[in-house]
Amino acid sequence: MPTDAPVLQCGGHALDLGQPRIMGILNVTPDSFSDGGQYARVEDALTRARAMVAEGAEILDVGGESTRPGAAPVALEDERQRVLPVIEALRAELDVPLSVDTMKPEMMREAVAVGAGMLNDVNGFRAEGALAVAMGAARERGVALCAMHMQGDPQSMQRAPHYDDVVDEVRAFLEQRVAELLRGGVPRGQILLDPGFGFGKTLEHNVALFRGLPRLAASGLPLLVGVSRKSMIGQLLDDRPVAERDPGSAVAALLAAQAGARVLRVHDVSATRDALALYSALRPDGGDGQD
């Protein structure tokens, strides 16, 4: 690993970001856009988690509230009941960092208390109290924070997304969140940024943002990219249905890694792992010294 390779501190785990890492998606919701209802029981979630780790997932992202366009908000108690038992069960058995995908400060606090090592907030810690809880968890427990850009909220974000320059505006938002986190005493080695594909973006915005990833990566902070099974993949593949988007998602994950993304948030861990392994073995520069 190059000496200057970034390491992401995720609670008690240190994730070497010298190579792109795979984040396995574990949606414990009834209504996630591609896998809703499949892991509602803790045992099913545990089985899926074991499988993703065996396939190469190096961090798991547990989400109890769908953030697909138009999704209805989930009550705190429902999200608690979906997520906390799963994090406790995973923590007891698997030695990988656990991320919780939530916008609620109460969920952040309680998930960290039962072992989450990363807070993944699609709302960029903008909810009342979220920033304070996240910064406290980062300072006191070494929890990693992923701040994502979303224009609006899941209920409204896809109605009429508009940007003068989507890359500039997303970059400016992420830089502002970083500045806020650093002012709050969060170490740089615990911050991930995410442009938020599909969160208040048209296909044109998503494509421009994807092509702009090198500019976003130039901030020096590690990028997390999540395009797996999303509508942009379907739209670019002749309206491919959700169930048939995993091959395209693996290609997109590889392209994101080549553009500088360091964490790839995916459903199909195995296909993504294969794509990254072949890239590492066959890349034109041979990856000399890249480790």
Ligand SMILES: Nc1nc2ncc(COP(=O)(O)OP(=O)(O)O)nc2c(=O)[nH]1
């Ligand atoms: N950091 C980050 N978190 C995310 N959480 C959810 C989704 C939406 O995808 P999914 O979880 O598969 O669906 P749903 O929100 O319907 O559960 N996308 C992202 C993303 O792109 N980045």
